[in-house]
Structure formats: structure tokens, C-alpha cells
Amino acid sequence: MRRHYATIKDIAYALSISVSTVSRALRDTHDVNADTRKMVLEMAAKLNYKPNFNATGLVKNSTHNLAVILPAITNYYFSTVFTGIQEVAYSNGYNLILYVTNDDAAREENIVRNLSFSSLDGLLVSVSSKADASHYFQEIIDDGVPVVFFDRVVENIRTSKVMQDDYNGAYEATVHLIRNGYRKIAHITGPAGLTLTEARLQGYLDALQRHKLAVRKKWIIHSGFSQQSGEEDARQLWKLNDKPDAVFAVNDRKGIGAIISFKQLAVQVGKEIGIIGFTNDPMSSIISPSLSTIAEPAFEIGQRSCQLLLNHIRKKHFIPEEVILPGRLIVRESSRRS
Amino acid sequence: MRRHYATIKDIAYALSISVSTVSRALRDTHDVNADTRKMVLEMAAKLNYKPNFNATGLVKNSTHNLAVILPAITNYYFSTVFTGIQEVAYSNGYNLILYVTNDDAAREENIVRNLSFSSLDGLLVSVSSKADASHYFQEIIDDGVPVVFFDRVVENIRTSKVMQDDYNGAYEATVHLIRNGYRKIAHITGPAGLTLTEARLQGYLDALQRHKLAVRKKWIIHSGFSQQSGEEDARQLWKLNDKPDAVFAVNDRKGIGAIISFKQLAVQVGKEIGIIGFTNDPMSSIISPSLSTIAEPAFEIGQRSCQLLLNHIRKKHFIPEEVILPGRLIVRESSRRS
DNA sequence: AAATTCACCGAGAACGTTCTCGATTCCTTA
DNA sequence: TAAGGAATCGAGAACGTTCTCGGTGAATTT
Numbered sequence: 001m002r003r004h005y006a007t008i009k010d011i012a013y014a015l016s017i018s019v020s021t022v023s024r025a026l027r028d029t030h031d032v033n034a035d036t037r038k039m040v041l042e043m044a045a046k047l048n049y050k051p052n053f054n055a056t057g058l059v060k061n062s063t064h065n066l067a068v069i070l071p072a073i074t075n076y077y078f079s080t081v082f083t084g085i086q087e088v089a090y091s092n093g094y095n096l097i098l099y100v101t102n103d104d105a106a107r108e109e110n111i112v113r114n115l116s117f118s119s120l121d122g123l124l125v126s127v128s129s130k131a132d133a134s135h136y137f138q139e140i141i142d143d144g145v146p147v148v149f150f151d152r153v154v155e156n157i158r159t160s161k162v163m164q165d166d167y168n169g170a171y172e173a174t175v176h177l178i179r180n181g182y183r184k185i186a187h188i189t190g191p192a193g194l195t196l197t198e199a200r201l202q203g204y205l206d207a208l209q210r211h212k213l214a215v216r217k218k219w220i221i222h223s224g225f226s227q228q229s230g231e232e233d234a235r236q237l238w239k240l241n242d243k244p245d246a247v248f249a250v251n252d253r254k255g256i257g258a259i260i261s262f263k264q265l266a267v268q269v270g271k272e273i274g275i276i277g278f279t280n281d282p283m284s285s286i287i288s289p290s291l292s293t294i295a296e297p298a299f300e301i302g303q304r305s306c307q308l309l310l311n312h313i314r315k316k317h318f319i320p321e322e323v324i325l326p327g328r329l330i331v332r333e334s335s336r337r338s
Numbered sequence: 339m340r341r342h343y344a345t346i347k348d349i350a351y352a353l354s355i356s357v358s359t360v361s362r363a364l365r366d367t368h369d370v371n372a373d374t375r376k377m378v379l380e381m382a383a384k385l386n387y388k389p390n391f392n393a394t395g396l397v398k399n400s401t402h403n404l405a406v407i408l409p410a411i412t413n414y415y416f417s418t419v420f421t422g423i424q425e426v427a428y429s430n431g432y433n434l435i436l437y438v439t440n441d442d443a444a445r446e447e448n449i450v451r452n453l454s455f456s457s458l459d460g461l462l463v464s465v466s467s468k469a470d471a472s473h474y475f476q477e478i479i480d481d482g483v484p485v486v487f488f489d490r491v492v493e494n495i496r497t498s499k500v501m502q503d504d505y506n507g508a509y510e511a512t513v514h515l516i517r518n519g520y521r522k523i524a525h526i527t528g529p530a531g532l533t534l535t536e537a538r539l540q541g542y543l544d545a546l547q548r549h550k551l552a553v554r555k556k557w558i559i560h561s562g563f564s565q566q567s568g569e570e571d572a573r574q575l576w577k578l579n580d581k582p583d584a585v586f587a588v589n590d591r592k593g594i595g596a597i598i599s600f601k602q603l604a605v606q607v608g609k610e611i612g613i614i615g616f617t618n619d620p621m622s623s624i625i626s627p628s629l630s631t632i633a634e635p636a637f638e639i640g641q642r643s644c645q646l647l648l649n650h651i652r653k654k655h656f657i658p659e660e661v662i663l664p665g666r667l668i669v670r671e672s673s674r675r676s
Numbered sequence: 677a678a679a680t681t682c683a684c685c686g687a688g689a690a691c692g693t694t695c696t697c698g699a700t701t702c703c704t705t706a
Numbered sequence: 707t708a709a710g711g712a713a714t715c716g717a718g719a720a721c722g723t724t725c726t727c728g729g730t731g732a733a734t735t736t
Contacts, residue, residue, distance in 0.1 A: 005456065005481070007691095007693085008692065008693065009692075009693095017715080018716045018717075019693085019694095019717095020694085020717080021714085023695090024694095024714095031715085032714070033713080048481075050454065050456065051454065051456075051692090052456040052691085053392075053456055054392045054456055055392075055692035055693035055694085055721090056694075057392040057693090058392040058396055058694095059692085059693055059694045059720070059721050065435070072421075073411065074417040074421055079413070082411055083410075083411060083438060086437075086438050090445075095437075096437075097403070097434065098420075098424075098434055098435075099428075099433075100420075100421060116388065116389065117343065118343065118388065118392055118393075119390075119401070143343070256624065260624075282621070286598075287624050287626070288625075288626045345722055346723065355685080356685065356686045356687075357723085358686060358687080358688095358725085359686075361724060361725090362684095362724095365724090369684065369685085370683095370684070371684060374684080390722050392721085393721075394722080394723055395691095395723090396690095396691045396721090396722080396723070397690070397724045397725080678735100679735080680736090681734070682731105682734085683731095683732085683733095684732100685730080685731105686727105686728090686730100687726105687727090687728090688726095689724105689725090689727105690725085691724090692721105693720100694719105695718105696717105696719085697716105697717090697718095698717090699714100699716080699717100700713100700714085700716095702711100702713085702714100703710105704710085704711075704712090705709085706707100706710100
């Protein structure tokens with residue numbers, strides 16, 4: 001069994017002083033004699049004292065724990081966001097409890113409903129794509145738990161949100177294809193209903209309209225976010241009588257899937273078909289032809305989300321903020337007709 | 339400020355019964371009347387009662403929290419291991435607190451020394467490659483904290499460990515190159531001193547000796563684990579007068595780096611130079627020519643590690659176990675001379 | 677009918693902290 | 707020289723649970 005760690009009482013007993021004094025000496029510098037403080041600190045080190053976070057959490061009603069809920073972690077975007085979150089959490093002395101939903105709505109709900117908010121100071125969430133998540137997230141926000149959404153946010157909930165500029169990124173991606181001479185541009189995207197999906201779709205549509213290009217329903221395919229979905233979508237597009245000459249993929253994984261399918265179909269990527277993705281996953285520069293994309297500021301999204309959550313936690317009445325970070329066009333081989 | 343959640347006392351007061359009874363009703367089914375139990379459960383739901391884990395943790399000296407310490411998370415291998423860990427943690431009702439060291443020894447030590455073991459039931463660690471980690475891990479193990487190492491383990495510490503079969507994987511990879519006609523086989527690997535590095539190096543060396551092939555010191559390069567290191571190592575190898583005709587990379591990222599460099603040098607990968615990696619990172623099938631590799635059972639390593647840790651936590655006197663899982667050769671274009 | 681057992685429940689201590697309220701000593705000031 | 711103030715510390719309640727111990731009344735046994 002676990003050995004018992006030394007407590008504040010043990011220190012007090014060893015020095016024949018009160019627990020109050022030890023407690024004070026261990027935290028504040030005021031209201032305690034410098035010598036006493038030194039004594040306490042030395043004895044604490046000697047006894048290998050480690051504060052019991054359950055006890056402090058109980059009385060202060062605040063542990064330094066933040067929960068992070070992600071659809072997946074085996075994925076460039078989310079793991080990079082997490083790294084950003086962790087960077088500011090670490091430098092502020094917060095711990096991160098990570099939950100992965102595997103993009104499963106039921107699991108997400110189960111996780112949220114079983115969270116112990118007594119040992120959690122706040123919550124960072126990117127929702128599962130299958131979830132109509134409004135109800136159980138609204139409940140915990142009503143309970144007063146600070147929540148920040150990022151990337152895949154829930155629209156009708158009033159709390160802080162951090163996103164990339166999906167609309168303008170999509171617009172820019174589409175315009176880039178148009179400028180490179182592509183005219184029949186398809187869009188393979190994620191599940192309908194998500195803010196992210198809708199915003200990118202709208203950016204794509206507006207770019208087409210602005211340039212007076214045709215919008216074909218058959219050229220817009222909703223499916224999953226995976227590489228495999230991208231492969232399937234591309235094959236489906238190529239079965240059409242009226243084939244597109246370019247594809248804007250909602251993310252790089254789908255874009256890569258499309259490249260793979262078109263290579264298998266012996267379609268020359270870049271010439272016969274232009275492709276652009278969204279994310280700037282390292283894979284997009286590894287694949288050949290390399291994939292043009294809109295780089296997302298994933299790391300910064302993590303940092304800003306966590307910073308926002310900490311502000312939220314620290315201030316009593318925090319007004320929700322929405323942060324929208326710009327993407328950046330990266331041109332590679334998959335969209336160059338030259 | 340946070341609204342106050344209902345406590346066990348509130349339930350007791352609302353029902354005019356004692357807290358003891360409420361506590362019993364909420365947990366055990368024995369020693370409490372079925373009707374009372376039902377009453378309590380209903381009132382708990384009505385008041386939106388959520389157990390306070392700080393309080394239970396304080397009295398039971400066991401929260402259901404496990405800490406996971408990883409060198410990185412933006413990486414196929416570690417994120418997959420984490421997913422495996424999380425899978426068994428989730429189904430056993432444990433939460434995971436994730437710390438990422440960025441492969442920085444000082445940060446790793448800082449994290450470990452500041453862990454609150456009072457709110458942690460155990461620890462899963464893959465050590466930083468720069469760390470001589472023995473001392474501070476030994477300390478917490480002496481304190482009785484259950485620890486399981488995986489992948490990058492610390493050799494001289496007696497506790498449970500889960501690894502892939504690095505030696506045999508490396509042996510098999512090297513033999514595969516030999517069977518495909520490569521004779522001058524280099525090895526680009528990670529920092530010396532790590533068990534993982536040493537085991538793979540030894541497998542490589544033994545395979546060469548067994549087949550009576552030359553071992554050249556210049557063909558063995560120790561550097562980091564990154565793709566960039568792989569690129570640099572490849573360029574360095576190609577500057578030699580006595581150039582190798584194949585490269586066994588310690589992991590796929592370095593293998594991919596090597597492929598990229600050789601492509602830049604206009605060296606035909608597969609023909610002029612054979613390359614094999616280790617991991618089966620999805621990138622290895624994306625890159626062209628695709629990278630042969632030894633597939634690691636990353637997900638299973640996570641599962642087994644967590645299962646072992648739970649056993650360790652549950653049993654008083656648990657004898658440390660070492661689990662070694664086999665890899666699997668995957669042949670792709672980078673090592674086929676055909 | 678007395679004795680024994682059983683089912684169920686309550687009182688109160690304990691876990692390791694923090695925090696409020698006073699108490700004590702010593703120094704300063706009029 | 708008395709009064710006021712500052713510096714320092716201690717007692718004890720509180721946080722929300724669990725757990726041990728014992729008590730009550732009803733059911734069962736002899």
C-alpha cells in the first residue's frame with residue numbers, strides 16, 4: 001500500500017508550532033516571521049512534504065485542473081491545439097485532464113455528464129461532429145462552470161469561442177483555384193450542421209458567385225472528416241458525367257484522400273484536377289504531388305482558448321469573447337497548372 | 339462565481355434523514371432500505387447532485403486519476419498509445435491527466451516533482467530522450483506510487499514496463515534489407531543511452547554479423563528522432579566516400595526524412611538505396627516511394643500499460659511485469675529492388 | 677414470553693487543508 | 707507611563723465525504 005506522505009500537521013508537531021502557522025508559512029510570505037518561515041520550509045523539505053490537492057481543493061473549491069474534450073488526438077490538428085493549450089496551462093500551473101470522444105456523441109455526453117466539476121476549474125471543448133450538444137453543455141454553463149469552445153463550436157450557446165476564420169479561408173482557397181484557371185470547382189466537406197462545415201461551405205459558395213461560376217449540387221458532397229471519406233468522395237465525383245476540374249476539400253485528410261484516389265484513377269493532379277485542402281497537416285507536404293492548403297493556426301488556437309478560459313476563471317463576471325484567427329494560403333503542387 | 343452544487347447534506351436535510359444514510363444509499367445497495375434508497379436517488383437527481391471528488395479523494399486517499407507523461411503528443415505513435423491508454427482508463431472509470439514534456443529533461447523533472455500524488459492513483463511514463471530520469475522516478479516509486487513505463491523505459495528501475503520488441507524488429511528489418519540484396523546497410527538512430535535506441539542498434543548489428551556483413555562506424559549515426567534529423571543524417575551518409583546502399587532508420591519520421599533527402603539528391607530510393615523505418619506511421623504509406631517499416635502495436639501498448647497499472651493499483655503487493663509485444667514487417671516500395 | 681438475531685439507521689470522528697477571529701508580545705507615541 | 711498599534715501566532719470551525727460504532731425496533735427462535 002501507499003506510504004503516507006507527511007502532512008502539515010507532521011510539520012507543526014515536529015516544530016512544536018500550530019498548523020495555522022505552518023499553513024501560512026507554506027503559502028503567504030506575510031503575517032509570519034521570516035525565521036519561522038525558514039524553519040517550516042526546511043522541515044517540509046526534510047519530511048518530503050507534498051501538499052494534498054484534495055484537501056486544498058475541498059476548502060478552496062478550486063483545484064487547478066482543466067478538462068479538455070477532443071474528438072480525437074491521433075490527428076495533427078487536435079494534437080497541435082492540445083500542445084498549445086498545454087503550453088499556457090503549464091506556465092500557469094494548471095493540469096489538463098484529457099478526454100477523447102472518438103467522435104462519438106453518446107460517449108461525449110457520457111463524459112460530460114460524469115465530469116466532477118468540484119475538481120475542475122473549467123472546460124475546453126471541441127464537440128463531436130455527430131453531437132447535438134447544446135443541451136448538456138448548456139446545463140453545465142448554467143451551473144456556472146467556465147467553458148470555452150474551439151474549432152467545432154456550438155453556435156447557440158453563449159460562451160467564449162476560438163476559431164480559425166473558416167469563411168475567409170474557404171473563400172481564399174476557392175479564389176486561388178479560380179485564379180489558377182480552374183472553373184468547375186467541387187467541394188467535399190464534413191457533416192452538415194457544424195459551424196465549421198457551414199462556414200467553409202459558405203466561403204466556397206460566395207467565391208463561386210462572386211466570380212459568376214456555376215454551383216452544382218452534385219459537386220458538393222457531405223461526408224466524414226477522414227482520409228477514407230476523401231477517397232470515396234473523389235471517386236464519386238469522377239463518376240459524374242459533368243466532372244469537376246478542381247476540388248476544395250474541407251480538410252487536408254480529405255484532400256489527401258482525394259489525391260490518392262485520383263492517382264489511382266490516373267488523373268493528373270494539378271493539371272487535370274486541382275486540389276486544395278485546409279489545415280496544413282504535415283502530410284500535405286509529404287504527399288506527392290504535394291497538397292496546397294489553408295494553414296490553420298492550431299497551436300495559437302490552443303493558446304488563446306486556454307488563456308480565455310483562465311481569464312474566465314479568474315474574473316467573476318467575464319463577458320464571453322469570440323476570437324477568430326486568420327488562416328494562410330500555402331500553394332503547393334496540387335493546385336498549380338503551370 | 340460558481341454556483342454551489344447540492345451536497346449529500348442537502349439531500350439528507352430535504353429528506354430528514356442522516357448523511358450517513360444518504361452516503362450509503364448513494365453507493366452500496368446493502369444496509370439500506372430499498373425505499374429509502376429510491377427516495378435518496380430521486381432527490382439526488384432532483385437537486386442535481388454531483389459527488390465531490392475532492393472530498394471522497396480526501397477520505398479514501400484515492401481519486402480516480404492517472405497521470406500520463408509523454409515526450410510529445412503531435413506524433414502518430416504517442417497519440418495512438420494515448421488512445422489505447424484512454425480506452426481502458428475510460429472503461430474502468432479513470433481520468434487521465436496528460437503532461438507533455440516536449441522531450442525536455444528539465445521540464446520532465448519539474449513535472450514529476452510537482453505531481454500531487456495525493457490526487458493521483460498512478461503514473462504512466464515514456465521518458466524524455468534527454469533525461470537521466472532514474473533518480474526522481476525512483477524516489478516516487480519508493481514512496482509507493484504505482485508507475486508503469488512504456489516505450490522509452492528506464493532500465494535500472496524495478497517496476498512494470500511495456501515495450502515493443504525492439505531488438506527483433508530491428509533484426510527483422512535489417513534481414514529484410516539483406517534479403518533484398520542490399521549489402522552496405524547504414525543505421526540512423528536516436529540518442530545513445532535509451533533502451534529503445536540500444537535494442538534496435540543491437541538487433542541491427544546482430545543481423546549484420548549473422549550475415550557476415552561489414553559494420554562501419556560511419557554508417558551508424560546517432561541524432562534526434564525528428565524528420566529533420568533524418569534528412570540531415572541521409573545527407574551526411576551521402577557525403578561519405580564509402581556510401582551505403584541501404585538505411586535502417588530508427589523510426590518512420592527519420593526514414594521519411596531520409597527519403598526526402600535522397601529524392602532531393604536524385605538518388606533513386608528503392609533501387610540505389612533501400613530504406614526501412616520503424617513504427618508504421620500513416621505518413622509512411624503516403625510518401626512516395628512508400629516506406630517499408632516495422633509496424634509497432636502502439637494502441638495495444640497503451641492498453642496493456644494501463645491495464646498493468648490498474649492491476650498494480652488494485653493489488654497490494656504487485657510483482658512488476660515486463661511485457662514485450664512483437665512488431666510486424668510491412669514491405670513497401672522503399673526497400674524493393676525489383 | 678424471553679432471548680436472540682437481523683435490517684436499518686444516526687452520531688460523530690476523520691481525511692488535510694484554509695481561514696476567521698482573537699490573543700499575546702513588543703514597540704511606538706503622546 | 708499609559709495607550710495604541712503592529713507583528714506574530716494559535717484555536718477551532720469549515721469544506722464534503724466515508725466509516726466505525728452503536729442503537730432502535732421488528733422478526734425470529736427457543
